[in-house]
Amino acid sequence: MAKIAIAIVCIAATALLMAFGAMAQGxxxxxxxxxxxxxxxxxxxxKGACGYGDLIKQGYGLETAALSTALFNNGLTCGACYEIQCYNDPQWCVPGSITITATNFCPPDPSKPSDNGGWCxxxxxxFDLSMPMFVKLVKDYHAGIIPVQYRRVPCVKKGGMRFEMKGNPNAILVLVYNVAGAGDVTAVSVKGSNTGWIPxxxxxxxxxxxxxxxxxQSLSFQVTASDGRKVESDNVVPAxxxxxxxxxxxQF
Known part of the structure; x- marks a missing residue:
């Protein structure tokens, strides 16, 4: 009898966890x-305000968006991924959702109020989407502007994180892209073969x-994402x- 009771409790607990999981997912x-x-x-x-180059060659494709001031957060959101769906507009909305990466900034228009053309x-x-992404959400692109629901989702990328070497010998600049997981980067450190870690x-x-x-020098990188996870790539750049x-x- 005791074993049966324990089994019932375990089944009930599992069901409860699944219910909480379903609620969290939605x-x-x-x-x-x-x-x-x-x-x-x-x-x-x-290109764009995140510093990425050719988005097609870099693996972002057309699944991208420029974000308004409130979402862009002075570039801190670059690389983050969002799931978006058309919302509460039967005239234009179609079922389904898209997932995009934030790759650019949609600048505000100070000549227009936010409720009449100053959408950013x-x-x-x-979200200012590429047209191929926008038409996946609507019956007709003539919808112009649509209400949406959105949420942050993990980024899924092919291959490892990429480091593009830029700048000059006196001020080295490194573009970090193709970041999976949280997508947006909060800290980067570099270590040369003759140095310690340098923020x-x-x-x-x-x-x-x-x-x-x-x-x-050969270079190693530590990259920290907004969720606190850290990835180290040792000697990824040869001397x-x-x-x-x-x-x-x-990769994350």
């Missing part, structure tokens, strides 16, 4: 708005800088590296 949605830029070819996929003005939470400073977007002289090259490290 929570976390916030409301905002979305528009689109470019055309069905994607358009304007080069504070305090609005707005880098965010220059802009996901470009991280140090004034230490590291040319001619004969050059500016303009990029290297693949470990």
């Amino acid at each position: 929570s976390g949605w916030e409301t905002g708005t979305a528009t689109f830029y470019g055309d069905m070819s994607g358009g304007e996929t080069m 003005n504070a305090p609005r939470k707005h 880098m400073t965010r220059n802009w977007g996901e470009n991280w800088q140090t004034d230490q002289k590291l040319v001619g 004969n590296w050059n500016f303009g090259q990029n290297f693949e490290g470990n």
Whole structure:
């Protein structure tokens, strides 16, 4: 009888945990708005306020968005991933959702109020999507601006984290991209073959800088994401590296 009672308790506890899990999975949605830029070819996929280069070549594809002031957070949100779905607009919404990476900034328009064209003005939470992503949410792209629900989700990336060497011998700049997990980076440290760990400073977007002289040394990186997780890539950059090259490290 005791074994049966224990089994019943375990089954009940499992069911309760599953119920809590289901509730958690369905929570976390916030409301905002979305528009689109470019055309069905994607358009304007080069560069942006996060410092990324060719988004197609770098693996981000067209699954990207420019974020309004409230969401962009001065570039701290670069690399974060969001699930987005059209919300509470039967005229335009279709079922389903998309997942995008934050790769750019949608600047505010001081000449327009937030309720009449200034979609990226504070305090609005707005996503400016590539047209191919936008049309997955609506019956017709003529919807223009749509209400959406959105939530942060883990980023899923192919391959390892990437480090692109930029700058000059006196001020080395490293672009960190293709970051999985939380996606957005809060700290980067570098270690040369002749140094200890050196904290880098965010220059802009996901470009991280140090004034230490590291040319001619093999380099290791520690990257910390916004969820506190840290990944170390030892000797990922060989001693004969050059500016303009990029290297693949470990991944979250």
